[in-house]
Amino acid sequence: MSVPAPAPRPAAPNSRPLRIAVPIAVLLALVPLVLPPYSAILLAYGLVMAIGALGFNLLLGYTGLLSFGHSAYFGVGAYAVALMVKYLKITSMELFLVGAVVASVLITALFGVVCVRYTRIFFGILTLALSQVLWSLAFKFFWVTGGTDGLRVPTPSLFGGLVTGAGDKIAFMSHAYYYYVLIMFCACVALMWVIVNSPFGMALQAIRDNETRAEFVGVRIWRYRWVAFLVSGVFTGLAGALWVPLNGLTTPDIMHWTFSGEIVFMTVLGGFRSFAGPIIGAVVFNYLKTYAVGYTVYWQLLLGAVLVALVLSLPTGIVGTASRLVARFQGRS
Amino acid sequence: MSLLVTKDLVKWFGDTHAVDHVNFTVKENEVLALIGSNGAGKTTLVNLISGLFRPDGGQILFRDADVTHQSVHGRIKAGIARSFQLVNLFDQLTALDNVALTIFSREGKIANLAALAASDSAVWDEAHDVLRRFGLDAKARTLAGGVSQGERKLLDVAVAFALRPKLLFLDEPTSGVSTREKAPIMDTVTSIVRSTGISATIIEHDMDVVFSYSDRIVAMHQGTILADGTPDEIRRNETVTTTLIGTRETR
Ligand SMILES: Nc1ncnc2c1ncn2[C@@H]1O[C@H](COP(=O)(O)OP(=O)(O)O)[C@@H](O)[C@H]1O
Ligand SMILES: [Mg+2]
Numbered sequence: 001m002s003v004p005a006p007a008p009r010p011a012a013p014n015s016r017p018l019r020i021a022v023p024i025a026v027l028l029a030l031v032p033l034v035l036p037p038y039s040a041i042l043l044a045y046g047l048v049m050a051i052g053a054l055g056f057n058l059l060l061g062y063t064g065l066l067s068f069g070h071s072a073y074f075g076v077g078a079y080a081v082a083l084m085v086k087y088l089k090i091t092s093m094e095l096f097l098v099g100a101v102v103a104s105v106l107i108t109a110l111f112g113v114v115c116v117r118y119t120r121i122f123f124g125i126l127t128l129a130l131s132q133v134l135w136s137l138a139f140k141f142f143w144v145t146g147g148t149d150g151l152r153v154p155t156p157s158l159f160g161g162l163v164t165g166a167g168d169k170i171a172f173m174s175h176a177y178y179y180y181v182l183i184m185f186c187a188c189v190a191l192m193w194v195i196v197n198s199p200f201g202m203a204l205q206a207i208r209d210n211e212t213r214a215e216f217v218g219v220r221i222w223r224y225r226w227v228a229f230l231v232s233g234v235f236t237g238l239a240g241a242l243w244v245p246l247n248g249l250t251t252p253d254i255m256h257w258t259f260s261g262e263i264v265f266m267t268v269l270g271g272f273r274s275f276a277g278p279i280i281g282a283v284v285f286n287y288l289k290t291y292a293v294g295y296t297v298y299w300q301l302l303l304g305a306v307l308v309a310l311v312l313s314l315p316t317g318i319v320g321t322a323s324r325l326v327a328r329f330q331g332r333s
Numbered sequence: 334m335s336l337l338v339t340k341d342l343v344k345w346f347g348d349t350h351a352v353d354h355v356n357f358t359v360k361e362n363e364v365l366a367l368i369g370s371n372g373a374g375k376t377t378l379v380n381l382i383s384g385l386f387r388p389d390g391g392q393i394l395f396r397d398a399d400v401t402h403q404s405v406h407g408r409i410k411a412g413i414a415r416s417f418q419l420v421n422l423f424d425q426l427t428a429l430d431n432v433a434l435t436i437f438s439r440e441g442k443i444a445n446l447a448a449l450a451a452s453d454s455a456v457w458d459e460a461h462d463v464l465r466r467f468g469l470d471a472k473a474r475t476l477a478g479g480v481s482q483g484e485r486k487l488l489d490v491a492v493a494f495a496l497r498p499k500l501l502f503l504d505e506p507t508s509g510v511s512t513r514e515k516a517p518i519m520d521t522v523t524s525i526v527r528s529t530g531i532s533a534t535i536i537e538h539d540m541d542v543v544f545s546y547s548d549r550i551v552a553m554h555q556g557t558i559l560a561d562g563t564p565d566e567i568r569r570n571e572t573v574t575t576t577l578i579g580t581r582e583t584r
Contacts, residue, residue: 199437199453200446202426206434209423216383216421217492218409218438227446 017193028182037174041246042290044178046283047185048243053267053278054192055235060264061272062196063228064208065119069127070263072111072134073233075255076104077240079138082151082250093156093180096241104237105230107134112229116222119211128257135255150251153244173246181242188235189279195231196275204228236263262289269310271317280318336361336396336500336532337382337413343390344377351377353556354391359500364523365534366543368567369553370577375536376418378553379502383415384408395500412499416489418508418536424478428469428488431477433460435495460495466525467491483514490522494529501526501533507542515539519546540577544568552577 028047032040052074059065080103081096090096115126138145145151155165155172158180165172195201203224206214215221244250253259262285270281288306292299314321337359344352351374359365367375380386382393384405393401395411403411423431436456437443451457464470467487472480477488486506493501506522507515519535523546526533537543543550543564550567552559560566560573567573 194449195446197449197451198446199434199442199448199450200444202430202434202437202450203443205426206423209425210421212385213417213421213423213492215405216385216409216415216417217435217496218406219443220406224443231446 021189025182025186028185029179032175032178037170040174040178041170042286043283044173044181044246045243045290046286047181048239048246049263049266049282049286050279051185051188051242052236052239053263053270053282054188055232055239056263057267057272057278058192058196058204058228058232058235060267061274061277062201062208063204063225065116065225065228066124066264067115067127067232068124068257068260068264069111069129069131070233070236071255071257071259072127072131073104073108073236074240074243074259074263075134075138075250075252076100076107076233077237077242078244078250078254079145079151079240080104080237081241081244082153083144085153086151091154091157092161093158093245094160096156096245097184097238100237100241101234104234104240108230108233108237109226112226112233116225116229128260131255131260132257135252135257138252138255145252148251150249152249154248156245177245181246184238184242188238192235193275200224200227265307269307269314269317271314271319271321273316274319274323277317277319284318334361335359338394339378339382339391340394341391342378342381342388342393344374344381344386345389350556352381352388355553355556355558357551357558359532359534360549361532362530363532363548364526364546365532366547366550367534367536367553368538368540368543368550368577369559370538372555373553374556375538375553376504377556379415379504379534379536382408383413383502409496409498412497413502414493414496414498414500415502416493416504416506418504420482420485420489420509422477422485422489422492424476426477427474428464428477428480428484429457429460429473431488431492432463432495433457435492436460436463439496463491463495467494467521483510483518486510487518487521494525499531501531503533503535505536505538507537507539515542 031043052070056067056070059067077100080100084090084096084099111130114130115123118126139147155169157164158176163176203214203219206219207221207224211221240254266281266285267278268281269285270279271277289303292303292306296302335358339355339357342352342355342357355378357378369375377386381388384403388401392399395413398411400408400411423434426434433456436459437450440456461470461473464473467490469484469488469491472484477485480488490503490506503522507518510518519542535547547564549562550564551561552567552573554576559576560570562570
């Protein structure tokens with residue numbers, strides 16, 4: 001052995017993510033001030049979906065598990081809020097969020113125990129089947145859930161009652177509620193960033209890459225997959241809770257597997273290999289869907305065609321393709 | 334003193350007696366070579382000891398404790414680590430991350446999801462140190478899937494070594510690399526093992542590679558132990574030379 005060289009420092013917690021995130025957060029904060037209310041509300045939907053997709057991608061991108069049942073957790077969040085309104089007459093958004101987190105922890109903990117023993121197609125089918133069970137419960141137990149009519153959720157009060165939704169609903173949603181969503185979005189992004197860059201996040205990637213070897217470096221596979229499942233489901237449940245006041249109504253549709261498909265799609269569209277992929281994908285998908293619906297009654301056909309074209313031309317997703325272009329540009333200059 | 338003892342260890346696959354009543358020991362501070370032709374049962378024996386397979390009979394004692402029904406995790410904690418015949422790495426993590434993750438795991442830090450891994454400089458310093466000892470520091474930032482075959486074999490050993498085992502099983506650390514690369518790999522691996530004062534069992538079917546690096550040699554054939562002795566004794570052992578001669582010619 002030669003004389004030991006001084007250890008090159010590890011990738012110290014660098015400031016690059018903050019240098020990107022802070023300007024984007026500032027731009028997002030300006031939206032209600034410069035754009036019409038409708039745009040802010042539309043973007044709020046996108047940010048909510050981004051939280052859900054971010055949770056979903058902890059399983060797909062980091063743990064290597066493709067869930068086809070995330071609509072269930074989104075639905076659990078939304079229905080938890082709606083049932084709190086119906087039975088407990090609660091209007092506080094903070095209590096809604098607590099209720100949604102508790103409900104999604106319970107459901108994902110249970111579903112997780114069943115699912116994390118499996119991988120690949122078996123995992124996908126199990127998550128799909130379990131979510132369809134929840135969907136059919138929401139559908140059939142109409143005296144509780146309202147069946148296909150769904151449950152209405154009035155405008156909530158925010159920040160412990162400091163801000164109430166009395167008055168113009170559009171103005172409330174495009175300003176107060178938009179900022180509420182934005183704060184939650186920033187908190188969720190920061191939290192997920194820490195999680196995927198923690199030792200736990202590294203272990204998930206190790207499990208994804210090579211389950212056998214992960215076991216032989218002492219990682220308890222099922223335990224950590226289960227924790228990932230839980231975190232993933234809770235993020236998506238939180239998204240459901242934030243979504244339902246925006247929409248004013250929750251119906252069994254959001255528990256249906258086709259909605260799980262949309263979550264998969266927005267994540268792949270943005271790029272599941274990168275942290276920001278699901279965020280960008282969710283926001284873009286939300287715009288695409290809205291315009292497709294407004295443009296033609298055959299919106300599903302149009303949307304499908306556009307998405308197929310996008311995925312074929314951008315196989316690594318929007319973020320993957322963009323970072324390749326940036327790298328090429330920097331290499332040239 | 335014996336570090337590891339197996340008593341009448343048995344593993345069948347259908348009619349194949351892959352490991353057939355094997356009494357195998359590893360002493361402290363020794364480099365043991367486990368030789369035998371393809372299909373002799375060497376890998377299966379390691380799979381049983383490391384906990385990948387459950388035995389059909391017999392016992393495994395490690396430092397006098399019965400680990401026969403211990404979990405993989407428990408055996409690692411006790412001090413048994415292994416590498417793999419077909420390289421098993423985290424291909425989309427860098428070489429450095431492969432080692433660092435292993436150290437996080439060894440230190441019981443994986444349960445931490447509320448702190449950035451990058452800020453734990455003790456772990457990264459040690460990971461760099463491990464890579465340097467294996468001559469892999471230049472590849473620290475390369476994805477494990479993107480380094481050469483010889484480097485992958487070394488990295489596979491480095492990952493097992495980073496667990497700080499008392500007994501390290503290396504399943505054919507030089508298979509699949511060119512003849513020219515074999516000696517440097519064996520040099521690196523055995524010198525690290527000896528300088529750390531741990532024991533290693535190195536599986537190898539190339540007899541020539543084995544003799545110069547081991548203190549003791551155990552030869553397996555059709556699931557049983559054929560011979561056990563010093564390199565000189567094994568070299569003179571006629572049963573071994575006649576049984577394993579095919580290996581020498583077909584290698
Ligand atoms: N997982 C398995 N399933 C079925 N047969 C196996 C399995 N692993 C090993 N065997 C059989 O057990 C015997 C010993 O194999 P192995 O331990 O891999 O030999 P070696 O490592 O000495 O080349 C071989 O006949 C092999 O085909
Ligand atoms: Mg073998």
